[in-house]
Amino acid sequence: MQVYNNLATKNNRPTRTRNAIxxxxxxxxxxxxxxxxNLTTARIIKELGIDSNIMYRWIxxxxxxxxxxxxxxxxxxxxxxxxxxxFARKHPEEFAGIDPAQLFxxxxxxxxxxxxxxxxxxxxxxxxxxxxxxxxTKQVFQSxxxxxxxxxxxxxxxxxxxxxxxxxxxxxxxxxx
Numbered sequence: 235m236q237v238y239n240n241l242a243t244k245n246n247r248p249t250r251t252r253n254a255i256x257x258x259x260x261x262x263x264x265x266x267x268x269x270x271x272n273l274t275t276a277r278i279i280k281e282l283g284i285d286s287n288i289m290y291r292w293i294x295x296x297x298x299x300x301x302x303x304x305x306x307x308x309x310x311x312x313x314x315x316x317x318x319x320x321f322a323r324k325h326p327e328e329f330a331g332i333d334p335a336q337l338f339x340x341x342x343x344x345x346x347x348x349x350x351x352x353x354x355x356x357x358x359x360x361x362x363x364x365x366x367x368x369x370x371t372k373q374v375f376q377s378x379x380x381x382x383x384x385x386x387x388x389x390x391x392x393x394x395x396x397x398x399x400x401x402x403x404x405x406x407x408x409x410x411x
Contacts, residue, residue, distance in 0.1 A: 236344055237335045272312040272338070275300070281340055282332050296325055319343055326350045331357030365410035366396065374410055381407065 239249040251260075275289050279386045292298040293311060298321045300311040319341050329337060338347045363377030368385075375381035382392040382396055385403040396401035396409060 236338050236347070240335055256303065272301075272314055275311045275313065278318070278340065281336055283336065284332070288328070288330075292321065292325075292328060296321070296328065315340075319383065322346055322350070327354050327372065330354035366392070366410050367410050369406040371405070371407055381398060 235250070235252045235255050238255055242249050264303050278284075279286055279289050293300055298313065299317040300313050302311060306320055315368070322341055322343075323346060326346075326349060331354075332350075334351050337350065338344065342349060349394050363379070366375045366381040368375075368381070369372065370371050373384075375384065378392050378396070381387075382389045385392070385396075385405065387395075387402050392407060394400060395405075397409045399406070
């Protein structure tokens, strides 16, 4: 209903009530039920216009509940509309700055979309790559990835070395402010 009324307003047409839209869909033999109960991560990324790293953070760091399509490592993750709604209620700031019409199509909860739109209107951009210094050599790298490549490390090994104060490849690392 919100999407239809937004389009109607943009095209200088009258808006309709929920009941009027439901009856019209019924007359045209169109279903008002969602086409899919499960969403793929790829579809959510595309529809919401978010980066794949954001989806990765939602799943692995913020606890978005998913089901795997198979036991293979790179199998699709499937997310139910209910789980996505539950996640949005718990972490509304994660949906800041996303087009409300697209958000409504994904969440199917008008009140939740309004809450996100009013309380989290702008997505906070992260500062970008963190500069890293090797304590022993005093060499400064523009990013963790660059430092990891220079010392032949994985980024996760370098990340752990920085955050836990451990050595990696025989060196200590620190963030540069």
